[in-house]
Amino acid sequence: MDLAGRPLDDWQSDSIDLILATRGDGHWACFEYCEWVPRQNGKGTVLEARALAGFFLLGEALIMWSAHEYKTAMVAFRRVRGLMRALGRQVGDNENLLEFDKLDENGEPTTFLVKINNTNGEEGFERLDTEAQIKFLARSKGSGRGFTGNCNIIDEAFALTVDQHQALLYTVSAIPNAQIIYTSSPPLTGDTGAVMYSLRHRGDPTAPRVDDDGPWEQDPSLGYRDFGIAGNLDFLDGVDLEDLANWAAANPSLGILRSNGTGLTHEAVGRELRAAKADLPGWARERLGIWPRQADDRSPRWEVIGESTWLTRLDRQAVMGDPLTLAVDVTPDRTWAAISAAGPRTGGGRVVDVIDHRPGTGWIIDRLVELAVKHKPLVIVISDKAIADAAGGTELPDGTKLRVIRAGAADMAASAAAFFDAVAGTAPDLWQLGQPSLTTAVSGATKRTIGDGWAWNRRSITTDICPLVASSLALWALGTVRLHVAASTPFAMT
Known part of the structure; x- marks a missing residue:
């Protein structure tokens, strides 16, 4: 200069x-x-x-x-x-x-x-x-x-x-x-x-x-x-x-x-x-340089699950046992996606883990194959039709194919209810690892009506809730026996 x-x-x-x-x-x-x-x-x-x-x-x-x-x-x-x-x-x-x-x-x-x-x-x-x-x-x-x-x-x-x-x-x-x-x-x-x-x-x-x-x-x-x-x-x-x-x-x-x-x-x-x-x-x-007062300074956050409730479910040292499920969700504009896992928690209850959260969608199927080979999940639930169709035809090294379930609107509502009950219900048993992406999603989530129920929605377009949706789907799949295949050998996720 x-x-x-x-x-x-x-x-x-x-x-x-x-x-x-x-x-x-x-x-x-x-x-x-x-x-x-x-x-x-x-x-x-x-x-x-x-x-x-x-x-x-x-x-x-x-x-x-x-x-x-x-x-x-x-x-x-x-x-x-x-x-x-x-x-x-x-x-x-x-x-x-x-x-x-x-x-x-x-x-x-x-x-x-x-x-x-x-x-x-x-x-x-x-x-x-x-x-x-x-x-x-x-x-x-x-x-x-x-x-x-x-x-x-x-x-x-x-x-x-x-x-x-x-x-x-x-x-x-x-x-x-x-x-x-x-x-x-x-x-x-x-x-x-x-x-x-x-x-x-x-x-x-x-x-x-x-x-x-x-x-x-x-x-x-x-x-x-x-x-x-x-x-x-x-x-x-x-x-x-x-x-x-x-x-x-x-x-x-x-x-x-x-x-x-x-x-x-x-x-x-x-x-x-x-x-x-x-x-x-x-x-x-x-x-x-004096700022105007933001019009929505008092806008509510943590509208569905309260912050204090969410923090009571924190266990950063939680270990996930077998069997586990995997789930995938993608943002509406397809700029971000998340893969989450749910499984039993060593010591009691259940635990969810956001395994991956990245921009775009091109990485998802390769990552699912890697996780499936390593962990042999009960089932993989995917909210996006295009990715579910592509993943369902993907062959694993042993000659089998990925076990994929496409989540429909009713499943989205059922998974949101399952997650809410497991965190804020009368007998909560779900634990979370303190992952920022999931905490941000929970804090910014609202409800959208689906039939007689509701599913997760974003409080604003700046909120990425796909870690929450993926975690909810994984938890729902864990508790939905009709989706399961034979459990694999016990293991601990790290």
Whole structure:
């Protein structure tokens, strides 16, 4: 950035240090990193530095930079293009082909070329030696699908919807050292910005919480910095809007005059405040980084099975004996799937175990074959017709075929009831291992009516309940004798 004529402010350098920090194994300390900063402080410069580092220094094959609008993405593209041209040399008369210096594997000076793509909708950069790319796109429900990104840069996250987040999140699932970076000022209203509120809930120990949330715990893979000050946009009498200390706390670039003559000054902030007298909450949000109160802060969780009830069924040391059953469930959009097992618990009762929980569905049948050969389950129950049909015809090494049952609507209702009774009924006998994926699913599950009964449903589209559905199906199959084949030799799952 120095060489490109855009040196970083101290706080921006701190951001890059945090973003590029690594664990002992060399992987990023922050799989996700959030930087919430009021407007015009230069958070875009942090993203530019991260993108250039990945492109020139880190060997990242694909960097995806998205914004909520096409025009915003293009502003970022043009800024990065300016940095590229400052760092490289134009090749002949071709302004879209740049030459850069590097050292080869022997330490000898050589060059490489970068192509600038200005085609509408395809804007980006490509190294012609490594084929590494930076792509710029406007977010949509489908944008980003089909790409496998090493780094996802999500600018203006206040407008990031759950559907858009899902479209981008899973592009990095198969990358062993991927990273997602979010930058924004606070959400515009309390009923928008669901992804930002979720990140805040995970990253900020001072974020509003309800009793059912339990104590805050550090997410070991989330980096989180929010420069905004505490306050309530609905009651600003408790905040001194003219306090220069508040201005400085929320705006890390305040008072820094850059070499190109730009910079956020106290005079400019004062002008903003006077001009915003008719919308002080808007000014407090945009300049002081105060969050609006989330419209569903009090939304109930643990609606079906209470948190305290769930925790009474915890046994992290539980050992599963023979016989066992396996079950598979897939999310409606087929982006995630889970395999769970149920069996008797050594010491009494029954236990469920989420054996696998991964993106996509292509891995399921191979994993089922592996588990079937090793554990010889009584039966395998699958909620998805396509996977059940394919798995049912799969031959095992001994010449037999996978024993598969397709779960219908009635079975889904029966399995939900069986799980509920085993956890929260009058004589609970089911134990769980404290697996986060299953606990998250139970906390976010609701009911949907099926005939005279009910099956599991999601409280919101951000909740993945397939570990719960798979565990329920496995437990139901364990107690449904008509589904069983001969039991196998006893064993303990590890």
